[in-house]
Amino acid sequence: NAGVMQNPRHLVRRRGQEARLRCSPMKGHSHVYWYRQLPEEGLKFMVYLQKENIIDESGMPKERFSAEFPKEGPSILRIQQVVRGDSAAYFCASSPEQGSSGTQYFGPGTRLLVL
Amino acid sequence: RKEVEQDPGPFNVPEGATVAFNCTYSNSASQSFFWYRQDCRKEPKLLMSVYSSGNEDGRFTAQLNRASQYISLLIRDSKLSDSATYLCVVIIYNQGGKLIFGQGTELSVKP
Numbered sequence: 647n648a649g650v651m652q653n654p655r656h657l658v659r660r661r662g663q664e665a666r667l668r669c670s671p672m673k674g675h676s677h678v679y680w681y682r683q684l685p686e687e688g689l690k691f692m693v694y695l696q697k698e699n700i701i702d703e704s705g706m707p708k709e710r711f712s713a714e715f716p717k718e719g720p721s722i723l724r725i726q727q728v729v730r731g732d733s734a735a736y737f738c739a740s741s742p743e744q745g746s747s748g749t750q751y752f753g754p755g756t757r758l759l760v761l
Numbered sequence: 762r763k764e765v766e767q768d769p770g771p772f773n774v775p776e777g778a779t780v781a782f783n784c785t786y787s788n789s790a791s792q793s794f795f796w797y798r799q800d801c802r803k804e805p806k807l808l809m810s811v812y813s814s815g816n817e818d819g820r821f822t823a824q825l826n827r828a829s830q831y832i833s834l835l836i837r838d839s840k841l842s843d844s845a846t847y848l849c850v851v852i853i854y855n856q857g858g859k860l861i862f863g864q865g866t867e868l869s870v871k872p
Contacts, residue, residue: 679860681862688848688862690862691859691861694857739860754804755803755804
């Protein structure tokens with residue numbers, strides 16, 4: 647059973663470009679969480695999705711950021727018109743169920759560098 | 762006030778030392794508690810869950826004090842391979858299971 651896959655592992659963008667980060671959850675997992683880790687900071691929750699639904703986007707910046715988890719295919723975190731402050735590691739995690747068990751399996755992350 | 766607070770360290774200890782990490786959380790609706798480990802800013806990995814009764818896994822002991830909203834992790838006989846950042850994590854009741862992370866405590870074990 648493959649783990650959570652994220653691609654690309656490293657992404658370089660110039661200011662103003664778009665960044666698309668992909669996350670394929672573990673087989674059988676229908677819950678996906680995205681977290682961001684800024685340099686020298688802890689991980690911060692961004693968004694929680696189930697198939698075709700955004701459940702909680704309270705951690706998403708109000709502008710330029712969007713996320714989806716279509717019926718088929720990976721979850722996508724999209725950042726439009728990137729700025730230098732978007733440079734960070736973006737981790738996704740998947741879970742077989744919502745709840746308090748804390749059993750979230752993390753992908754290796756995408757390191758975004760904005761020049 | 763941050764929802765989960767940890768001493769950022771770094772903690773520099775010799776091999777074989779016992780080291781303790783502390784963590785406090787501010788939301789009394791916090792329901793579940795964990796310690797994660799993160800190596801060189803790779804993906805975090807679950808180290809252990811934390812229960813009020815305390816739990817032990819080999820050299821690692823975790824404790825939760827709900828009244829004080831305080832969580833601890835004790836590492837005995839530390840190894841070089843224990844060098845990492847230790848993340849205190851909580852889940853707040855009825856918030857979809859999202860993990861709330863502390864900023865992490867860095868541990869460096871020296872020979």
